Amino acid sequence: MNKFAFLIHPLDLQDVVRLEPKAANKRLALIEKVLEWMPVHKRSDITGIKSITGAQIEGWFIAVPFLPSQFIGMDRNYILGEITKGVKLAEELGASIVGLGGFTSVVGDAGITVSKATKIAVTSGNSYTIATALEGSLIAAEKMGINIEDAHVSVIGASGSIGKACAQFLVSRCKSMTLIARSEIRLENLAEIIRENYGKEVEISTDISAGIKHADIVITATSSSGNIIMAEDLKPGSVVCDVSLPHDVSREVQKLRPDVLVIEGGVVQVPGENVNFNYDFGYPSNVSLACMAETMILALEGKFENYSLGRGIKLEKVEEINRLAKKHGFKLAGFRSFDQFITEEKFEEIRRAAEQKLVKPRGERA
Numbered sequence: 001m002n003k004f005a006f007l008i009h010p011l012d013l014q015d016v017v018r019l020e021p022k023a024a025n026k027r028l029a030l031i032e033k034v035l036e037w038m039p040v041h042k043r044s045d046i047t048g049i050k051s052i053t054g055a056q057i058e059g060w061f062i063a064v065p066f067l068p069s070q071f072i073g074m075d076r077n078y079i080l081g082e083i084t085k086g087v088k089l090a091e092e093l094g095a096s097i098v099g100l101g102g103f104t105s106v107v108g109d110a111g112i113t114v115s116k117a118t119k120i121a122v123t124s125g126n127s128y129t130i131a132t133a134l135e136g137s138l139i140a141a142e143k144m145g146i147n148i149e150d151a152h153v154s155v156i157g158a159s160g161s162i163g164k165a166c167a168q169f170l171v172s173r174c175k176s177m178t179l180i181a182r183s184e185i186r187l188e189n190l191a192e193i194i195r196e197n198y199g200k201e202v203e204i205s206t207d208i209s210a211g212i213k214h215a216d217i218v219i220t221a222t223s224s225s226g227n228i229i230m231a232e233d234l235k236p237g238s239v240v241c242d243v244s245l246p247h248d249v250s251r252e253v254q255k256l257r258p259d260v261l262v263i264e265g266g267v268v269q270v271p272g273e274n275v276n277f278n279y280d281f282g283y284p285s286n287v288s289l290a291c292m293a294e295t296m297i298l299a300l301e302g303k304f305e306n307y308s309l310g311r312g313i314k315l316e317k318v319e320e321i322n323r324l325a326k327k328h329g330f331k332l333a334g335f336r337s338f339d340q341f342i343t344e345e346k347f348e349e350i351r352r353a354a355e356q357k358l359v360k361p362r363g364e365r366a
Contacts, residue, residue, distance in 0.1 A: 004059040004299035005090030006099040006292050007083065008043065008281070009066055010035070011246050012226075016067075018280055031067075038065040040085040042093065044278035049296055052271055052329035057299045060093055061279050062086045064104055068225055068246060071103035079107050084117045096304045097121040099295030102245055106223045110161060111309040123298060123307035125291025129243060130165045130313060131322040132290040133265040136332055137217055137241040140263050143347050144239055144354070146216050154178040154215035156208060156229070157222035159186035161313045162243055166219050169315060171198050178203040180211040209233045217241075220248040221265070231256035237354030241265045245289075254338045259353040264336040266290030271329035287333045294321055300328045 010016045016023045016031055023031055043061040050056045064086045071079055083104045090098040097120060100111050105124035108114070115122035141148060151174045157163035158179035171177050171194055179187050179202055187204040194202055205211035212218050212233055218240040220229060226246035234240065236259045242249045243265030253262060267283070268290050275286040288296075298307060301324050308317065325331070335342040 002057045002299045003095045004097050004295050005095040006295050007086045007104045008061050008101045009064050035065045040064050046277050048272045048274035048276050050272040051300045055300045068103050087118045091118050091120050100124045115306050121304040125294035126161050126308040126313050127317045127321040128294035129266045129290040130318045133243045140239045148173050151216040152176045153217045154212045156180045156220035161311050162221035165313045178211045180205050234260045236357035259357040261350050262337050267333045267336050268293040269331050269333040297324050
């Protein structure tokens, strides 16, 4: 039976408290210090994954126990060393492939250096994350009555591997597009690539609020610490696919904008009757993130090669992993928004709220 491993870490204090209730109400500085003292370790066994082809795999979650702020703020070489320890542990356990989850795939050169320290295959899971984000965004847009051919799409984090691939996939399908990131130089380079390869002009912006103000569809995939999209930024009736962890969309949007559909990117149903992750990351027992699922798909396929590494993900790989996912029985696990699955009634409620917001009060000039 093929074996895999996946590196995880707490995304926020809620994650820490879920696993260790005694951490509730403790100071952030104390929790960060405790996490710094914790060694990289095997967190849980993963069992019950079975492809519709009949193939089976088993694996492990391996914890590199830092919060996102620590991955960003601590010495880079030290953090890379801890991530490498996680990869080495995966190798010792008998895994043939290891996935880099969360910020373990963000630090440094997106897994390339880490992959050189091990004999087993390494992936970030970004290819399948892109595939599911695109599929989910297009289905959600259709549910909201948005015609992609008439839509303005904004991509936040467009200079990153996920954002760049999403932009290149959607640019020939939508009416217009805005690319958003912190570096204007990188944005200009991407705009030039799109102009040359797709024959289409795109807008660029380093201002998130201005860049998404008129967007019908927003895809956001950044390595920020969260809360960069606020309630007042969004167009009524728009769809936001939040691929980032921690999430980029502020929770105030849930309270203040009932007319906007926010979906989590890359939530996937894993095949198998008794899938058990033996770890509570807030999802049902047979549901995982797409980045995790990519590692599982490659293990089921026996495709033990470095896959989604570096800052550039080719659309050919996105298409390949999507095909392999379907072959083995992986699929979107519905839609989630702010930690809750969205019912058809909720979709209808958001559509009605959007229609009411778009209807101008009587007597107001167009």
